[in-house]
Amino acid sequence: GNSVTQMEGPVTxxxxxxxxxxxxxxxxxxxxxxxxxxxxxxxxxxxxxxxxADDKGSNKGFEATYRKETTSFHLxxxxxxxxxxxxxxxxLLSTSYGKLTFGQGTILTVHx
Amino acid sequence: DSGVTxxxxxxxxxxxxxxxxxxxxxxxxxxxxxYQQSLDQGLQxxxxxxxxxxxxxxxxxxxxSAQQFPDLHSELNLSSLELGDSALYFCASSVVGTSGGxxxxxxxxxxxxxxxxx
Numbered sequence: 315g316n317s318v319t320q321m322e323g324p325v326t327x328x329x330x331x332x333x334x335x336x337x338x339x340x341x342x343x344x345x346x347x348x349x350x351x352x353x354x355x356x357x358x359x360x361x362x363x364x365x366x367a368d369d370k371g372s373n374k375g376f377e378a379t380y381r382k383e384t385t386s387f388h389l390x391x392x393x394x395x396x397x398x399x400x401x402x403x404x405x406l407l408s409t410s411y412g413k414l415t416f417g418q419g420t421i422l423t424v425h426x
Numbered sequence: 427d428s429g430v431t432x433x434x435x436x437x438x439x440x441x442x443x444x445x446x447x448x449x450x451x452x453x454x455x456x457x458x459x460x461y462q463q464s465l466d467q468g469l470q471x472x473x474x475x476x477x478x479x480x481x482x483x484x485x486x487x488x489x490x491s492a493q494q495f496p497d498l499h500s501e502l503n504l505s506s507l508e509l510g511d512s513a514l515y516f517c518a519s520s521v522v523g524t525s526g527g528x529x530x531x532x533x534x535x536x537x538x539x540x541x542x543x544x
Contacts, residue, residue: 346531357428357516358535403469407531412457412520413482414533416469 316341320404320417327424335389335420337404345406347387352401394424430536438542444505447539451519458500464513507543514538
């Protein structure tokens with residue numbers, strides 16, 4: 315079956331540091347890949363997506379590239395802010411079933 | 427604001443009871459998905475409805491059931507509640523698109539219902 319593995323957290327960074335959160339997946343076919351963010355006390359918000367190999371999703375300074383050869387979709391940001399503190403989820407969508415399979419989530423805390 | 431609404435926001439009940447969670451999808455979205463978020467299991471897919479019909483089931487217990495009504499809102503019914511059912515329950519609705527000949531779907535999540543079973 316499909317699965318998503320994210321790097322263990324929590325991740326603690328100083329403001330303006332570089333962020334990488336690793337995500338690898340196992341899936342049959344050609345899934346779409348997503349990063350969702352959950353701010354404290356809130357629901358999930360879509361951060362970025364990529365629908366096919368070599369696509370780069372980007373939003374709010376975050377980027378991730380769909381790498382089929384390494385089955386990865388790592389999230390990066392060049393300079394994090396305190397307001398980026400949240401839980402980040404990598405997910406894949408199997409279009410044949412419509413369900414999202416999530417990674418375990420990575421807690422990011424950014425200090426001033 | 428995703429456009430997906432869920433009620434109630436919080437629910438506190440006792441073991442053995444039954445509760446109903448409600449979700450209204452974004453205008454025009456025909457698909458509704460239910461997910462459970464708990465500390466030990468993470469985010470898990472429960473069930474998917476499309477235009478009133480069940481399309482896929484995930485890790486949904488037999489004590490749980492769902493339906494989608496003609497106006498497209500959905501309800502998740504949880505019965506014979508146990509302490510372990512305490513969790514955040516999310517509803518999502520989706521739009522389907524095509525990019526470069528590849529079909530994709532994006533799910534928009536509601537704010538969730540936090541269920542506490544005492």
